[in-house]
Amino acid sequence: MHSKVDVAVMIGSGVPAYLRTMGQSVCWVVLLNGERRGKAYCSRDEAEECKAVWLAQLNAEAPDSLH
Structure with a gap:
């Protein structure tokens, strides 16, 4: 599943x-x-930093076939 x-x-x-x-x-x-x-x-800068952390975490959890 793709997360947004x-x-x-x-x-x-x-x-x-x-x-x-x-x-x-x-x-x-x-x-x-x-x-x-x-x-x-x-x-907004603080929220954008948090967003970047979420994106990094989601990318790290993605199956290898999606990298």
Whole structure:
């Protein structure tokens, strides 16, 4: 199965309460096949780093015939 990893932005009430209390009205999350994985990030760069880790892990787990 081919997995898709994306970064999505959350705005306003979609931002977790702990980030809203810190004044954040925007956050980014990593989605694996459309499902949120891990925590919400304060910057897109942090979310992109997490996405890169997911992609590396998924590539490492892929069967050798797909490399």
